[in-house]
Amino acid sequence: MLKQKALIQVLEQANTNEVTSAILFNKEGLLLGQSGEEVSPTWISSIWACFDRRDLNESIIVMDEGIIGIAPVANMLLALKASKKAEIGMVRAKLRAMAKYLEGPISMIERDV
């Protein structure tokens, strides 16, 4: 089972160095947990769906207002949102570390469904 509180505590750890929020959601765009400021999982999942191929490991979108990094975790998606002052390398490193950390537990949950 997925403990929402525990998940949020994990996600909160990403919120430093200009990263303002971290969210985990499924491919339909439904939120499982989020920390920090609100981000719409719906449009992030639709962006991902546009690029999605089996070998897509991550995507970093740099915009005027900030940076968004997306990576798959088992059958779900993890996204980090950072301000425009953030270093792209740092966002990417955090995204990878967080995705790797969540991969084991989340795939275990999904296996049982």
Add this chain to the structure above:
Amino acid sequence: MSSRRKVLLMGKSGSGKTSMRSIIFANYIARDCSRLGPTIEVEHAHVRFLGNLVLHLWDCGGQESFMENFLVSQKDQIFKNVQVLIYVFDVESREFEKDLRYYQSCLEALLQNSPKAQVFCLIHKMDLIEEDHREETFKKREADVLRYSELAARPHQVERENAVCQCFKSSIWDETLYKAWSTIVYKLVPNVGIMEEKLKKFAAILDADEIILFERATFLVIAHAETREHKDSHRFEKVSNIIKQFKLSCRCHFELESMHVKNSSFSAFIDTFTANTFIMVVLRDGNASVAATQLNIKLARPHFEKLE
């Protein structure tokens, strides 16, 4: 393995036996009940409850000639192998003494033929009594019923623990009917204890204030677990009543699958659970994730399917 329970539904003519049976098991709404005619002799109804528990309802007509028959010539047939007797009293009856004597005779016949049966009495049509007098009238009627139960049970006391039965007040116009039937059904379902244990664990994992399990067809409460005390003790019956009314008002052929109600201080999920149950999860957090909760409900499902 399917288990059968023979349930006798008895009481004076016009006391509302068939009406309540129709509301609980046949999706009638209260005002449709005025169309029901009197029951002739015995109407049998098989109700599948929780999948493999079959309630065999014997709705016994209440007119005096039938009653005499039941007590004399059909005594064995009626009162053998009974698991439950539900006796319905009309609270407004002008001949309450007479009703009580019939009750005593029925109970005596039951005790001779099925000494292990459980007995429940419903003091029905409580809505006809003014609200201020309800409790008082009920108490008075209950005392009478208990007195007559004792009278009937005294010679058989040895092997019988629940000789003095349980009384409920009920009315088809509010949630008291569900309350009474839920309590009755609760005693018929095997392994309710294990179910409640599991629900408690589930509630702890989800951090839920309360989890309630409903039977799918009737929406009667089967089991519940609460982690935080709730002040309204009638909430289960209210939910049963509301959901059932809602399902009926939809007037469509779609099955209710799931429902999500939330405001800033709580969120409640009602979801199909096992083949025979619905689950309701109440979380204190108004922003609880729908997807995560549904995922957890899905994950819990197999554990409860094993129990049925």
